[in-house]
Amino acid sequence: xxxxxxxxxxxxxxxxxxxxxxxxxxxxxxxxxxxxxxxxxxxxxxxxxxxxxxxxxxxxxxxxxxxxxxxxxxxxxxxxxxxxxxxxxxxxxxxxxxxxxxxxxxxxxxxxxxxxxxxxxxxxxxxxxxxxxxxxxxxxxxxxxxxxxxxxxxxxxxxxxxxxxxxxxxxxxxxxxxxxxxxxxxxxxxxxxxxxxxxxxxxxxxxxxxxxxxxxxxxxxxxxxxxxxxxxxxxxxxxxxxxxxxxxxxxxxxxxxxxxxxxxxxxxxxxxxxxxxxxxxxxxxxxxxxxxxxxxxxxxxxxxxxxxxxxxxxxxxxxxxxxxxxxxxxxxxxxxxxxxxxxxxxxxxxxxxxxxxxxxxxxxxxxxxxxxxxxxxxx
Amino acid sequence: xxxxxxxxxxxxxxxxxxxxxxxxxxxxxxxxxxxxxxxxxxxxxxxxxxxxxxxxxxxxxxxxxxxxxxxxxxxxxxxxxxxxxxxxxxxxxxxxxxxxxxxxxxxxxxxxxxxxxxxxxxxxxxxxxxxxxxxxxxxxxxxxxxxxxxxxxxxxxxxxxxxxxxxxxxxxxxxxxxxxxxxxxxxxxxxxxxxxxxxxxxxxxxxxxxxxxxxxxxxxxxxxxxxxxxxxxxxxxxxxxxxxxxxxxxxxxxxxxxxxxxxxxxxxxxxxxxxxxxxxxxxxxxxxxxxxxxxxxxxxxxxxxxxxxxxxxxxxxxxxxxxxxxxxxxxxxxxxxxxxxxxxxxxxxxxxxxxxxxxxxxxxxxxxxxxxxxxxxxxxxxxxxxxxxxxxxxxxx
Numbered sequence: 001x002x003x004x005x006x007x008x009x010x011x012x013x014x015x016x017x018x019x020x021x022x023x024x025x026x027x028x029x030x031x032x033x034x035x036x037x038x039x040x041x042x043x044x045x046x047x048x049x050x051x052x053x054x055x056x057x058x059x060x061x062x063x064x065x066x067x068x069x070x071x072x073x074x075x076x077x078x079x080x081x082x083x084x085x086x087x088x089x090x091x092x093x094x095x096x097x098x099x100x101x102x103x104x105x106x107x108x109x110x111x112x113x114x115x116x117x118x119x120x121x122x123x124x125x126x127x128x129x130x131x132x133x134x135x136x137x138x139x140x141x142x143x144x145x146x147x148x149x150x151x152x153x154x155x156x157x158x159x160x161x162x163x164x165x166x167x168x169x170x171x172x173x174x175x176x177x178x179x180x181x182x183x184x185x186x187x188x189x190x191x192x193x194x195x196x197x198x199x200x201x202x203x204x205x206x207x208x209x210x211x212x213x214x215x216x217x218x219x220x221x222x223x224x225x226x227x228x229x230x231x232x233x234x235x236x237x238x239x240x241x242x243x244x245x246x247x248x249x250x251x252x253x254x255x256x257x258x259x260x261x262x263x264x265x266x267x268x269x270x271x272x273x274x275x276x277x278x279x280x281x282x283x284x285x286x287x288x289x290x291x292x293x294x295x296x297x298x299x300x301x302x303x304x305x306x307x308x309x310x311x312x313x314x315x316x317x318x319x320x321x322x323x324x325x326x327x328x329x330x331x332x333x334x335x336x337x338x339x340x341x342x343x344x345x346x347x348x349x350x351x352x353x354x355x356x357x358x359x360x361x362x363x364x365x366x367x368x369x370x371x372x373x374x375x376x377x378x379x
Numbered sequence: 380x381x382x383x384x385x386x387x388x389x390x391x392x393x394x395x396x397x398x399x400x401x402x403x404x405x406x407x408x409x410x411x412x413x414x415x416x417x418x419x420x421x422x423x424x425x426x427x428x429x430x431x432x433x434x435x436x437x438x439x440x441x442x443x444x445x446x447x448x449x450x451x452x453x454x455x456x457x458x459x460x461x462x463x464x465x466x467x468x469x470x471x472x473x474x475x476x477x478x479x480x481x482x483x484x485x486x487x488x489x490x491x492x493x494x495x496x497x498x499x500x501x502x503x504x505x506x507x508x509x510x511x512x513x514x515x516x517x518x519x520x521x522x523x524x525x526x527x528x529x530x531x532x533x534x535x536x537x538x539x540x541x542x543x544x545x546x547x548x549x550x551x552x553x554x555x556x557x558x559x560x561x562x563x564x565x566x567x568x569x570x571x572x573x574x575x576x577x578x579x580x581x582x583x584x585x586x587x588x589x590x591x592x593x594x595x596x597x598x599x600x601x602x603x604x605x606x607x608x609x610x611x612x613x614x615x616x617x618x619x620x621x622x623x624x625x626x627x628x629x630x631x632x633x634x635x636x637x638x639x640x641x642x643x644x645x646x647x648x649x650x651x652x653x654x655x656x657x658x659x660x661x662x663x664x665x666x667x668x669x670x671x672x673x674x675x676x677x678x679x680x681x682x683x684x685x686x687x688x689x690x691x692x693x694x695x696x697x698x699x700x701x702x703x704x705x706x707x708x709x710x711x712x713x714x715x716x717x718x719x720x721x722x723x724x725x726x727x728x729x730x731x732x733x734x735x736x737x738x739x740x741x742x743x744x745x746x747x748x749x750x751x752x753x754x755x756x757x758x759x760x761x762x763x764x765x766x767x768x769x770x771x772x773x774x775x776x
Contacts, residue, residue, distance in 0.1 A: 001381065001382055001383065001384065001388070001450070001451040001454065001679070001683050002380055002381055002683055003380055003679055003680045003682075003683040003684040003685075004380065004683070004684055004685050005380060005685070006380075009380075070380055260774055260775075260776070263776075264776070274776050275776075277767075280766070280767070280770040280774075280776050281763070281766045281770070283770065283774060283776070284766040284769045284770050284774065285766075287697075287769060287773065287774060288697050288700065288701065288769075291677055291694075291697060292673040292674070292677055292701075294680075295673055295676035295677040295679075295680055296672070296673050296676065298380065298676060298680065299672060299673075299676045302380065302381065302382050303382075317668070317669040317672050320666075320669050321669050321670070321672075321673050369662065369665050369666065369669070372665055372668075372669065373661055373662070373665045376665070376668070377641070377655060377661055377664065377665060379645065379653070379655070379656075
């Protein structure tokens, strides 16, 4: 048992943290999220080509550093601290995670493209009726010769406007909520028949509604077995869930630090408001949530390799705790700041917005505690 | 970073498990299962078995009788003893005054006291709180006035846990009335059989005689029973508080506690289904279990993380706050789970009393334990004081 980071892991964190300190201050971020493109593509290129960051969690045979979930967590936490909108989660954690899991020619072809910064993948899994149920799908893929024809509507696909590829869940069989019949496809984002409606999200990201209208997809776009993709989807969503827990930890840490700093400057009744015990204790409670979020992220990352039921219980306990903590820390950061906290002017409100969306990403606290109960308390 | 146990760790785990299975006293197990109040001999039985094995003080340095275990082995040991529901060793000697003596004591004090703490020959109690000095411990007013080779001690201590059994007590006393609060305090070891000491019981909400008032009237204490320098006792007190807080997380015991609550809630019916299937009750169990996992991994990060071996710092207040809250929630769920049979007042078994007490065994002490465990967020520095410590020492406020 060992809870220390390796030298390589420390180096990844330090390198990324220094790079982001130079390139990603709050004002710069606001500039590029408000630009037409919604991001600065040079940053992604630099992450790939100057820092080698996009290879941290891939095997050496694919040109990576040989890491995994912990490296993803380290990187996501750093992005959390600067409110990064880089598509690391859908491209590396989710797309890369699916490719690592299936291996073979598809992985050999795509992973080097991810590491080089050439491929951006968006994960088109949610549907208007499906809420957090990964199997609740009306999007269909019908066999057509050697390939497939996709039809359906995917909701709130983060990073889709920038994507070169889409990772899509679709039904190749079974009823709307059956476990069987779910398949996973990695397709070119520019195929004819893909219609996007792009929009900004409230946390500064870009996303799309995606409509597949008789999209012809080649046979080799299928990842894993036909109709047997749900297990793989659950696995990569669990990996992604741990990654957003890590991001949340970074966001929560900044919310807490920002609050500590502000309360030591802001004076009322002639003294800094940080002198008031009621606020001190609140900030201690926030601190404890940050520390526990970090603990649960590590716990989740370390348990991702366990058998599915144990893995899912662990990830759900992590996400439940982190979601509750993110709400507590976010709301109390705003409350402690007072009026200035609800303006666009300060960074604190923007951290609050991201924290709020992470609460529900890949399942709310309620969704995850229910899944945890189903897995551990059923009888 | 990993959670794997090495082959050596797994062998150690088996060794501990086997040792407990072969050596844990059956009579003590029976009393625990029946929820009986435990005698001095009960408390010491398991202590003495572990002492013979050399396992009674895993946290101590090897030179003073520690085991030299790795953090992982210590983790395994506490997991296994909790899993087997072994009685918790009393902390006053092993976790509190022992570390103070080996850290601050003279060679003579170490030789005189440490072996008898390990063997269980001396039972220790803690003379800290006073009627007017609770959270504001440094305002204590018990005085020790130098008279030749002795101090003459006068005052009143309170909340002194199990002092009715104690051979020795460690006391905070004021040796300089004119100094600033924390600076005039000394740390004395006092023989509880000294003339002038009176111990009076305080009965707590669960009906237990667990804590006492201790009165000291012209108690003569040899100067060589002062630990560390005169007027520097606060240093020992702070050190000890940090030690006390670590054990207080109680993760392994709370894990066992959750299993007990689940077992009760599988037995108790709510309509046609076990109580555990009541969605509201189930939700509380699940949330508690998740919060305990968060506490466990926070503790593990400290034990086996980058700061391992540096001793407990102020962040251990977090473990105390969250650990004590969880202990209380456990007793709350237990009482809720037993339903009607939380009400009968179980006074223990009288002499020759063969009648089975009212209600299921697991219900006998549900209410007294719930009442008793309100202490956890109050003792060892109340949770409000712990928040003050984090605010000051960690957050720099």
